[in-house]
Amino acid sequence: MNTHAMWKDYPQLEKDLSRVTQLIDSHIRIRDKQIRAxxxxxxxxxxxLLRPAYTLLCSQMGAYYDRDKAIALAAAVETLHMATLVHDDVIDDAATRRGKATLQNTHGxxxxxxxxxYLFSISFAILSKHSGSLEHLAYNSRSMERILIGELDQLHSRFKPASSVKDYLARISGKTAQLFAVSCYTGAIESKATKRQARHAWYMGHYIGMAFQIIDDILDYEADASHVGKPVMADVRQGxxxxxxxxxxAKNEREIKPILEKKQLSDEELDRLITLIRQERGLANAKKLASRYTEKALTELNKLPNGPYKDTLFELTSQMLKRTM
Amino acid sequence: MNTHAMWKDYPQLEKDLSRVTQLIDSHIRIRDKQIRAxxxxxxxxxxxLLRPAYTLLCSQMGAYYDRDKAIALAAAVETLHMATLVHDDVIDDAATRRGKATLQNTHGxxxxxxxxxYLFSISFAILSKHSGSLEHLAYNSRSMERILIGELDQLHSRFKPASSVKDYLARISGKTAQLFAVSCYTGAIESKATKRQARHAWYMGHYIGMAFQIIDDILDYEADASHVGKPVMADVRQGxxxxxxxxxxAKNEREIKPILEKKQLSDEELDRLITLIRQERGLANAKKLASRYTEKALTELNKLPNGPYKDTLFELTSQMLKRTM
Structure with a gap:
């Protein structure tokens, strides 16, 4: 099984991530051949496989590193992520994901x-089979709740121009940062890191997720090579x-609001919008906030116990969060 | 909070079921007022609340009866059931459920x-908070998987006239019987019933679920008072x-198959179909099989340790499964 090219410089991680995928694969136990395929x-x-990579790395933090268990926890994290993606694609009516046709596109x-x-249930099955304690499991379920509250909230606030920075941050905290935080925390706590260390891992993951989502949202407004240099602007099209x-x-409601009040935006209106956003430094200020979260993530990272895993965490995080900088 | 009228002769159960609903309610923790409401x-x-009622009753089987725990387990079972109903309504494009507009109808x-x-995640959260062991939890996740395999399978086999009795039974075993089995088993095993007793509880629940679903499917073909005596026939309309x-x-493919090959059935074709089904004793034979499952359920019930809960289980099961007999 081939893992993403980004892991080629980390042969151990690459191998473990390949086992993560295999483990999830082995849990797909459906008699019907076609559905299974x-x-x-x-x-x-x-x-x-970013999230499971964080779980695998954080599993080397504590005194008790069990490779098989780390792989299982990482698999649970990734399966949960996959489940939310499959449902997100239904919600967004997405035709493709990662360049391939989505499930909802091909199968309805x-x-x-x-x-x-089904993927949700597999995630919980793997987790309850491999988690060390009911307490951790309860924590994971609670996280799952928070992720879905974030999703419900985002859905509910579509086409509501009143969105504030505070609301936005609360939403991405639930939607994205929560799963990164859990990915890191789970690895740490299950490897018997101290509660204090696990808390730093949680915050590190949280800040990584915040920066990651802000960058992702910025990229939606940046030129996309595959679209002849036009920004995708998928988000604003969906409200x-x-x-x-x-x-x-916040800086220029007078000119921007009337554009947003139309539910269908023409190409000219989208062009006008992106010009206004650039002019009001919307992208520049968003990048600044992403950098602040990245710094916070690295500060938390620094507090973790030393070890080779920590160097890899540092490299990975810097590389990932500097995509636009 | 009012529970269904069917529980009025069981004041203790009624009270506990009301607490089940309250407990689920207390887990709905969403800041947005409208979504929460x-x-x-x-x-x-x-x-x-049939499934949680079985959990509550079976929780009195073993040596260790903890009322709060029984209520929590019953709440997890019911929340899981609610989650599947909400998604079933999306799948079936259902406008109403229990006489009220469905979520997908009112909110999309x-x-x-x-x-x-979100309801799935709450179910797991309640379960992991109150379950006595990771082993039980893993069992519950596995059950959840089987329920969804049943759903996927049913979806996949729509408009496939090849359905055999065997396929049908496999499907309802996953779709309905599994959750009844889990409801009974969870109560039994968590109250420290012996493994043998818990196994009988599982089979009792399984057979109850099988009979329950067959009866439900028969009712879809029987006259419905609210539709001026016409059967609803919602299933066949959806393939x-x-x-x-x-x-x-199986008895008269020659006359029935051509009707089914049309994807949209007119009222005349539906009338013709029901006449053919009656004529070929399709309803009578389905009732016979439902009775056989009911008997099997009661045989398993008889093997459970004696106690007042057992008498209630017997009354409830006989009453529920004799709806059409």
Missing amino acids: TLKEVVHAGGK NKFAIYAGD IYTLPLIYAL | TLKEVVHAGGK NKFAIYAGD IYTLPLIYAL
């Missing part, structure tokens, strides 16, 4: 809904207001 | 998908072949 395609669709919404549910727009809106 | 409506929509598919996911049709089809 379809779900296995989702598993092997070639995501970057109905199939994709149950398929996502999702992300940080660059929220910043710009 | 919507989800709470789902919780209080007035289902019969997108909201309903995440709301269902779902249930037992009465499968039995009839």
Whole structure:
């Protein structure tokens, strides 16, 4: 099984991530050949496996490093992520993901809904089989709740121009940062890191997730090579207001609001919008905030016990969060 | 909080079921008032609470009866059931459930998908907080998987006239019987019943679920008072072949198959179909099989240790499964 090219300089991690994918694959136990094959395609669709990588690395923090257990926890994290992606694609009516047709595109919404549910149940099955304690498991369920509260909230706030920076941050905290935080925390606590260390791992993951999502939201407004240099602007088309727009809106509501009040935006209106966002420094200020979160993440990282895993964490995080800087 | 009228002769059970609903309610922790209110409506929509009733009763089987724990386990079971209903309504494009507008009808598919996911996560959160062991939890996750395999399978086999009795039974075993089995088993094993007793509880629940679903499928073909005596026949309209049709089809494929090959059935064709199903004794034979499962359920019930809970289990099961007999 091939893992993403980004891991080629980390042979050990690459090997473990390949085992993560294999483990998830082995949990797809459906008699019907066609359904099984379809779900296995989702598993092997070639995501970057960032979240499980953080779990694997943080599993080397504590006194008790059990490789098989670390791989299982990482698999639970990734399966949970996959489940939310499958449902996100239904919600967003997405035709492709990672360059491949989405489940809902090829098999319909109905199939994709149950398929996502099935992946959720596998995530919990792996977790309850390999987690060291009910307490950790309860913590993970609670995190899962928070992630879904974030999703519900985002859905609910579509086409609501009142979005504030505070609301935006609360939303991405639930939607993205929560899962990064859990990925790190789970690895740490299950490897018997101290509570204090696990808390630093949690915050590190949280800040990484915040920076990651802000950068992702910035990229949606930046030129995209595959679209002849045009920004994708998928979010605003769907009525999702992300940080660059929220910043710009706060400075120039007079000119921006009337554009947003139209539910369908023409190419000219999108061009006008991006010009206004740039002019009001919406992108520049969003980048600044992403950098602040990255710094916070690295500060937490520094507090973790030393070891080779820590160097890799540092490299990975710097590399990932400097995509736009 | 009002529970269904069917519990009025069981004041203790009624009180505990009311606490089950309250406990689920207390887990709906969403800041947004409107979303919170919507989800709470789902919780209080007035289902019969059959599955949690079985959990509560079976929790009195073993040596260790802890009322608060029994209520929590019952709440996890019911929340899981609610989550599947919310997603089923999206899948079936259902406008109403229990006489009330469905979530997907009032708030759209997108909201309903995440709301269902949120309920799943609450179910696991309650379970991991109150379950006595990781082993039980792993068992519950595995059950959840089987339920979803049943759903995926049913979806996949729509409009496939090849459905055999065996396939039908496998499907309802996953879709319905699994959750009844888990409801009974969880109560038994967590109250420290012996493994043998818990196994009997599992089989009792399984057979109850099988009979329950067959009866439900029969009722879809029986006259419905609210529709001026016309059967609803919602299943066949959606391409779902249930037992009465499968039995009839096996006896008279020549006349029935051509009707089913049309994807949209007119009222005349539906009338013709029901006549053929009656004529080929599809309903009568389905009732016979339901009775056989009911008997099997009562045989397993008889093997359980004596106690007042057992008498209630017997009354409840006989009453519920004799709806059509």
